[in-house]
Amino acid sequence: MHPSDAKMTCGGSTMLVTAMGGGYAAMTTSSIPKGKHCFFALLFLLAATCFAQDPNLHIYLAYGQSNMSGQATVTAADQVQDPRFLVLRAAKHSNQTVGEFYPAAPPMGHSQSKVGIADIFGRTMVANLPDSITVAVANVAIGGQSIDLFDKDRNTAYVQAAKNKGDTWWIQYLDEYGGDVYKRLVELGKIAKQKGVIKGFLFHQGEADYQMNDWPSRVKKVYDDLIKDLDLDPTKVPILIGELASTAAGGDLGWRNPAVAEAANLIPNGHLISAEGCPALKEPSYTLHFTREGYETFGKRYAEKMLELLKDSESESPMEPDTVVVDSAKTDSTKIDTAVVDSAVVDSTESLIPFVSNAFPENEKPRIFFDRKSQGLYIRFKKDGKVRFTRITGSSLN
Numbered sequence: 001m002h003p004s005d006a007k008m009t010c011g012g013s014t015m016l017v018t019a020m021g022g023g024y025a026a027m028t029t030s031s032i033p034k035g036k037h038c039f040f041a042l043l044f045l046l047a048a049t050c051f052a053q054d055p056n057l058h059i060y061l062a063y064g065q066s067n068m069s070g071q072a073t074v075t076a077a078d079q080v081q082d083p084r085f086l087v088l089r090a091a092k093h094s095n096q097t098v099g100e101f102y103p104a105a106p107p108m109g110h111s112q113s114k115v116g117i118a119d120i121f122g123r124t125m126v127a128n129l130p131d132s133i134t135v136a137v138a139n140v141a142i143g144g145q146s147i148d149l150f151d152k153d154r155n156t157a158y159v160q161a162a163k164n165k166g167d168t169w170w171i172q173y174l175d176e177y178g179g180d181v182y183k184r185l186v187e188l189g190k191i192a193k194q195k196g197v198i199k200g201f202l203f204h205q206g207e208a209d210y211q212m213n214d215w216p217s218r219v220k221k222v223y224d225d226l227i228k229d230l231d232l233d234p235t236k237v238p239i240l241i242g243e244l245a246s247t248a249a250g251g252d253l254g255w256r257n258p259a260v261a262e263a264a265n266l267i268p269n270g271h272l273i274s275a276e277g278c279p280a281l282k283e284p285s286y287t288l289h290f291t292r293e294g295y296e297t298f299g300k301r302y303a304e305k306m307l308e309l310l311k312d313s314e315s316e317s318p319m320e321p322d323t324v325v326v327d328s329a330k331t332d333s334t335k336i337d338t339a340v341v342d343s344a345v346v347d348s349t350e351s352l353i354p355f356v357s358n359a360f361p362e363n364e365k366p367r368i369f370f371d372r373k374s375q376g377l378y379i380r381f382k383k384d385g386k387v388r389f390t391r392i393t394g395s396s397l398n
Helices: 036-049 118-127 155-164 170-178 181-195 215-229 254-266 292-315 334-341 347-360
Strands: 005-010 014-022 026-030 057-064 085-088 099-104 135-141 199-204 241-244 270-273 323-327 343-345 368-371 376-383 386-393
Touching: 005 135, 014 241, 014 334, 057 118, 057 181, 085 118, 085 181, 118 135, 118 199, 118 292, 135 181, 181 199, 215 254, 241 254, 241 292, 254 270, 254 386, 270 292
Parallel strands: 057 135, 057 199, 085 135, 199 241, 241 270
Antiparallel strands: 005 014, 014 026, 085 099, 323 386, 343 368, 368 376, 376 386
16 A cells, blocks of 8 residues: 555445645545444545645745855854754765754855855745744755756766866765756655645856857746646746846846846746845955845745745635635536635545535535645535535645
8 A cells, every 4th residue: 555545444435535736635535434433434434535735835946046056154143053944955964864864054055155145045935924833945056057967868968068067066965866866856855745735936047158059948837847747737836936146236247137038928927036136245256146135135035936936825715714715606506616715626536426426415516625725625516506615625735
């Protein structure tokens, strides 16, 4: 039996419930037992299977170059851990296991990462979210590298070309990420879906590609590939794309920010994060990184945008009350399944009807839903000419 399977015997019948990911579940039975006790036992089993993932664990996948990796000096305050801010370890170092969650502290990415956008983002998020929410960040970033390193169709050739030129200083960090940063992002994304909910992508890159005319479309391709390979809904998983250090702040590539804006605009759920007013760090050969103050401002802006998006998403949740009543005389009830509830109908709904009918004898063709926004299990039934939705378990997102 698969680890996510649950088995129950009731009334001489065996029921197997399998978690399908993303809040879906499927049920098979050797025969259909009857009676209210079996019905509620099944609901409990089904709910337990669906809730193997924690809806209050919000996970973000971060990737890019050195500003996402982090360049600010680590202070004692940065090492103070918050139990609600975690790192989903992406690189092999610090005697920690890749793919496991740990209290967040630098280095968040590879072994030489310092403090950057991801650190400030996470701390700002937990400071502004309810205590019930835990935030985790998986950070896959290497300084000085092209977007092609993150492109699953271009990365092999990119790495080989770098080795051929003797540009290998960064290969040690690539090895910490398993030799393939795209593959590592997908691996971590799958773990994130099992353990919690992927809420978005954090992206900062582009300095290495300042002469690449089609850079915006390549950024979009990587995002689209991740969405597809992780089976995510792009309308619910945004990408936050940060500007390069601005010209006003002394940044060498601030003139390139129109291309960053174009990349954000190409992606329907892409959001541009302004770097205006974020101080840049003057270094001997270039000015591309941010100062400590710059990272703090920039990271907070990433968080502020994400908090805004979460608030908007919450206001759109269709299942706030425990029971929703729809006047079937004015509404085509055949469209309610998708128009009113952003839910997945349990695959074996038809076989579940005998259970529901026994518990609610006045129902007409009841259906069972798992609503991904509210993380709740519902029964849809018709009574007194009205379509109703009754919550069985779960609660609205904070």
